[in-house]
Amino acid sequence: FLLATPEGEAWTDFVATHRSGPNGGAYEAWSRRGMVRWTRHHAEAGGYEYRVVEVVGQDPLAAQDYRALNTLQDQLEAAGSDDPGSAFIEPEVTTYPYAYERIAQLFDSPNAPDLVVNPRSFAYGRQPGQHGGLDVVQARAPLVFSGPGVKAGAVVDAEARAVDIAPTIARLLAMPLIDGRDGSGRSSSQRGVPPDVYFKRQDGRVLEAVLDDDTGKPERVYILLLDGQSHMELTHRLETESDSLPHLRSLIGRGTIPPYRSTPNLPSITWPSHNAIGTACWSGHHDIVNPTYYLRESKQTVSPQGQQFDSARFLGDEVETLFEAVHRAFGPWDGAMGGAFTASINEPCVRGADHGALERQLVGDREWLKELTRETEVDISPRWADELQRHGHHLIGLTDNRALAQARQLFLDSTHPAPKLVYHEFSLPDGASHDYGPHHPGAREALDETDIRIGRILNLLDDKDLFESTLFVITADHGMAVQNVELNANPARLPERHGMATVTTEPLIYLRDLDIAVGVAHDGRTAQVSVLDNDRDEAGQQDRISGAQIRVIDNKGRQVATSRTDTGGNAGLAIPADLRPDEMTMEVSAEGFNVRHIRLDGTNVAPDLRTVLYGA
Template identity: 40%
Template sequence: PDVYLKRQDGEVLGDLLDSQAPTPRSIYVFLLDGLHHTELEDRLEADPDTLPNLRALRETAAVLASGSIVNFPSITWPSHTTIGTGTWCGHHDVVNPSYYLRDERKMISPQGQQVETEGFANPEVESLYEAFARVRGEASLTAAIHAPFGRGAKHAVLERRNLCNRDVLHGLNDELSRDEDPRWREDKNEDAVRESTLDTRGVAQVFDLFRRDDLPSPDFVFHELILTDGVGHDYGPHSEGMRSALEESDRRIGRILDLLEEQGQRQETLFVVTADHGMAPQDVSLAANPGRHVKTVGLSAQVADSMVWLLDCHLEIERAADGRTARIIVRHGDALTSGERPVLANARISVHRLEVDVPGEELAEGTTDNQGLFAFSTPAEIPSSEILVRVEAPGCSPRNLTLDGMSRRKDLRGALYPDSEQLHEHA
């Protein structure tokens, strides 16, 4: 059967699989959110008995010794979608937890929305859930356990598709909550308590799905374990808090392994242990967002943490053949979905003679009309390369260019680091 996704980036690493081993019937992905691979490797080497279930999986695993970069940017929503589709974010379209759609003039936030976010992914890429349905038929059961990307999964609570019995879940939650570390409540860390509880509920969903008599056992499970991410942010990625979070997550993985053993499916299952991104030590109290600095230096932009969309205007400049007049039409730099660039009225235009890279004599000043047009006279003896036009359009970064169309942009390096030159000429 066709076991490849309809579209995928990179190459299949067939060498990771043991060609002599039986073909697994199902796949179970454990994703330890935000866990840096060096933290896990260090714990397994220095103190393996504290993580018995992860240790058991690693002993028979193919391991990427230096880890891997899931996606760029390596961050939750884009990375989960990459794992779930086998494509980079430039192809699956979820490029950041929040991102700006230029043609629609709006910022959207899958991570902020949390639920019903599968529609943000490009429909032209195939999800792993959809691939199972294509190859094994619509009867194939797949599950996204709190995974941010669940398009095509029959069970995906974040997409409001819940196959579980709520009464059964309540009973299981009481039993499985014994795996929760009491330190989160002792530390009065409400976020960690909530994430620990969420992970408990995820395991309860798995128990119900695999024990149901009225459903087939899942062929594919993508199981998000969130606790390691929140604890990494709050306590640090290599902290005692992370040690506790890893041990708690290992207990949950052990629950799943025992469940599959009970169901006679452990030996028929291919397990994958991965993360969506790593984490560096940080001082979260700084609340740093360097991307927003572009606004403080006078540029118009849409900013979502780690990404910047500069907002520019599109200029059409024409000078009469006799050199005595010129006209400029100002449009928005981003085309609409129709392909049209709307004109910008009330854009302020100033025209100067350029003298040794600085504005000199003022030649004209005004604003564009409702058609985005500004017309002005020009001294015929001054060449276009020596007439500087500055455009300040509403909602766009200022533009500086000579009348021959050569851009004289503000030097970002100079703006961000004032010791640099402020103007830089570009062809």
């Protein structure tokens, strides 16, 4: 359905999976162009290395250059278009930075799916702008470090990933190295080295190229997260509109920039990506693997992004947020003037923050906050109410104005210290880029409005004599790609719509499969079958499936036995003694599960995908 139907071929780039086996099994990516199979191994220097063990046709992930398609003009040329609004980039001309790593990490989580569907860059949904995929356009985010501790006015050659941001901040704040785990899950002591990471688990590394001790040491860090902001669009505007974005331009001009910016998490979507930045870990390790995902143990679908508030509980216990690490290093805030005070402003990464808007933990007087909110309502463009209300964005612009009021209050309030760490989400660029497209005038106006808000923050910090001692980090959680909305595409839903039993949370697919064991008696007259849920519960047990229909046919298509499982998930069958087990096939079906075909010798009956897709 995903690759061999007309819709699947038109919409799907590739499908990735993990097959269990010795030494960690193997990972696969299947596309119409070909398939690749690779394995993961501990690297001598720490972390993992990846080895390709099989390619049929073309390796669909062979192109992994993180430097590709770095400008708007590059995208237009790749798409063969002079219109940014219809610059649809085919898989053959894009790249997939760190593809083997970014796919493999996802399957480390107990919340991982069976399949990850990567649509063609332009083939998902009904909005002109989208993200979530592995390709370089959706997977490139702006990244700038500006302030004490980093090079000033520099472009540095650094391969930056979202998980590298927090370790770099920790280094700049002079936080202590600890005996934590690296990307392979092994602690420093297990790897036989001194403490060498800053977090409980750390997939990222310090971006040494941005550092400069001669520019001083920051006293605090302010992360400006421009949600969904296209790096290419931001760069294009800075290079072609000399008077635009004065406040961002000022920060960028005094900062240091990796020229190809930052590669985000997979999926490159808000909740998993924000927490990848804030924990130094990919989503397969912090466990918020998608905005919505399936918990196999409880057979429950959860949606941290859907509920927005109170989602910190979904973050895994094996990771540590920047807020938690700052408190470990500098002491918890005591509720007055002691300790490190931290703030998460409308930010999905919130666990451990003293002020955490999305955990309903607001520090400060509410009436004063409302007054500050009213003072800057003039910044909100009437365009959003006039044009986007019909899309359901009733709060677009208003939300970021309320976040600005929080930021102002936190630095104006004299009853607590100035925040040591602020992680501030600006949602307007994402909302506008979705509804208009990333290169539309509406998206540009959203960035202009965001720049005004950033200017208010910078001016306030300057008035409080805090600007020069603050390190600013400008980044985003993902990129944004233009979509062909005429396709109205949604490849991940194809199996479900063709009748398969799945839990689908785009771009993830969880298969509802049966685990079947069969044993044939020595005399060949009977067989015993057990049918279980393939997924395990919280105790590691598999539910026994009662009432499963079993039908056995011989190698000439004749039905030779039928039965149903009892309450224990077991069934007995009378079978012809003259037929070998491999000459009989059993079809097992149960409500809510995919039909399974298995020979009575226990071997699986399934088409060879290499033959079906490639004739190999």
